[in-house]
Amino acid sequence: MSDTTITPDTPAAPSSPKREFRSLYAIDDLTRKRNAAERRFKAYGIGAILIGLFFLAVLAYSIIKEGIPAFTRTIVEVEFALTQEQFDAAEKELFKTKAYENFFIGALKTQLDESGMDVPFDEAAIERLVGKTGGTIREFFKSNPDQLGKPVEFELAASSRVDGYRNGRVTRETITDSRFLQKSDLDIVDALVEAEVIKTVFNWNFITGADSGVDNPGGAGIGASVVGSFFMMLVVLALSLPIGVAASIYLEEFAPQNRFTDLIEVNISNLAAVPSIVFGILGLAVFIQFMHLPQSAPLVGGLVLTLMTLPTIIISTRASLKAVPPSIRDAALGIGASKMQATFHHVLPLAMPGILTGTILGLAQALGETAPLLLIGMVGFVARGYPDGFIAGFTEPNSAMPAQIYTWAARADFAFYEKAWGGIIVLLVFLLTMNIIAIILRRRFERRW
């Protein structure tokens, strides 16, 4: 039987489709399904972008949350006067620093009594909060005897656990009684905070100081490694800018089409994708094993990073040379300039903003690179001080920011983790500044032809 024979009053066989006549505006099932698939597909895309942005937000949040405490430090501020008699008496004692400590605790007690605090505390608790204070006080009065008898404001660094309590790293729930800190001490801390004896101040030492060694997380600073990074970047800039520009000019303006040029091109595009750690191996084998340059010196780090960033800089420099229209070259050649003159007097100056932008971005990449630095000895080296001179800045062992952060992250004491996050903030501030400079350069000087 065929569809044409079906009359409206005979029921259709179940197998034969019945054509419903509907308006074009009414959406049928298939269209609905396709539209749903369309919406789903679009939602996946939005979801993917949101996931990416979510990770970015989480990353930013945890860097800021964990890193900000590194920029503050907790101090115990006590006004304290020592009379000449007390000084003489203490110097006669067998345990001199202990005597000073007793004076100090006495002074603290009176100061607290005046402010009306009623939490009991003993010497051991004070020692847990601020460490052994006697040495510091004795040191001060021995070198400044004229201060005897006058009230002196002492700013003593609180122990790293008190610091942690103030930053929320240590809480009442997580703390276990130990010889470092006990639960009852937290009451004292609270009371002292109330009395404005314990204060949180900005930690300049973190920005200007040097690394402190394994046992003193509180005193660790990133300053010395910032200097190390700075010298490294000087080397990278001084080498990679001229070499990169020269190489790009050759490849873009002069190179004939031959095997040698092809070889260079292939090498550059492959070097751009070689893992950075391989450059570290190169640095170790060539600069340290073979040439006997000093280990963990910014000079060696700079050389390795130069080789690593050269491909990036060459690629971006070539792009900006290519962007200069050929009419400029033709005009220069037409009035009698040599090819070299046309390139250096006309093409290069016009391409310079783009080249500088690319170079700054290359430097930023080099600044954050860690793995090659580990291999040339910048891990485990404790940068305890600033280099003493301009030349020494290149040749004396130093750390660099990323290497310093890694060193802190690899240490056992949890208090160093905070420093590592803080170091990351400093590093990112530098990177952000460089990127902003690059963007401004591009906006300000880039020419569209």
Place this chain on the structure above:
Amino acid sequence: MSLFWLFLIILAIALVGYVLGRARALSSAGGERSALHSLPSYYGANVAMKAAVPAFLLLVIWLLAQPFYVNSEVSGLIPDTEIAEGSSRDLVLAEVRRAARGLENAVRSGAMTEEFASNARADISDVTTRLKEAGQIVTSEISQPILIAAQRYRSLSSIGNFYMSIAVILIAIGGALWGLRETKAEFRARNTVELGMRAILVGAASIAILTTIGIVLSLVFNTAEFFRIYPASDFFFGLTWAPSFSGRGGTSELGIIPLLWGTFYISFVALAVAVPIGLFAAIYLAEYASSRVRSTAKPLLEILAGIPTIVYGLFALLTVGPLLVSVFGDNGIGIMKAGTSVMTAGLVMGVMLIPFVSSLSDDIINAVPQAMRDGSYGLGATKSETVKQVILPAALPGIVGAVLLAASRAIGETMIVVLGAGAAARLSLNPFEAMTTVTAKIVSQLTGDADFASPVALVAFALGMTLFVVTLGLNIVALYIVRKYREQYD
């Protein structure tokens, strides 16, 4: 004379040469600029170039060659008895160099007189204590042969430096005189200078080749050295990685399979995160997003690619690891023991690779001709159907290339796995267990205290070689695919 001063002297000679050359050219033309073949400054530059370039070349070659000569001379002074059991001539030579540097610094800081430092019969313990007092690090008591060798080293080095200064300065002056002699009005100075500049440009471009050669040589020599003391078949097919730092490497088992397994497992997790997210993000940005969304979302995503890897490493170690432990650890599901695991490193690495995949795929999708889209729409396909059935098949080779590039990035990534993946080399399927990778082991083998000539340190070069070959292969294939694909639509 320090290198710095030598450097300045050469520059000064070149500068004087420039001024003289320029003046001489002008006077040879009788002050008539138009009678000169080139601009006057080219005559000056010619002289400066001839003064500086050969001098600097000689300086560099001398600096590279001198240590070899001095080392071989000094090496002859060390009797075989001085080389302790388990040590090597290289290590003793390093000790000699350290001692020589210590003597040098001590003399410079005034802790020692020149005569005392070069007195061959000086009392050893006296020298050692004086060096220590001067703040020089002396690892062990210096023995008599080492002291003599160190003194010889010092004197040879200083003699060498003296001759080097003289030779370099003479070459510089000679070059300047040669340049000045040539300087006449009809001399084609510009052509000469441009030839020299061109040579410099070629030299700069060749640095890329030199770098590759340097990488290959430094890997090949040390790898060959490693395979001389450790069988290659055990390295490539060994199933255990158990370096023994104390036992002189004799008992070390250095099989690469567990490391490769860890590397590929982590890269797989990373790609499983990055490819879907990156690809969908790219499709949305290229096909759906309004230009305003695109111009904000794209740079924001690309921030993820600009963040240094050490930041991701720390993020893995201190944020993601503990988070995963709280879900999958003993208090949760109980299959994760510590924060460092394949999952930790893989997830974070995946986040790092998202922008890498998305911007490469974005470019590739944008390169698909608009006519193909229009044809598909004209047949009544929806946007998603067009993407799935027209654009993605057309862009597939390019996207495969992008994924391969991302994989090569993942395999070569170091800091995330050093901090996030753990240090134990094991062959396991559980992604919540700590495993380690080729790159992480390169770092740990070369930053430890192991003796440089021992297999436990040299194995790092064999690992580096493997890594280099694998990533290079991936890159070549990926670039080939991407290039082929581009040609298709150009």
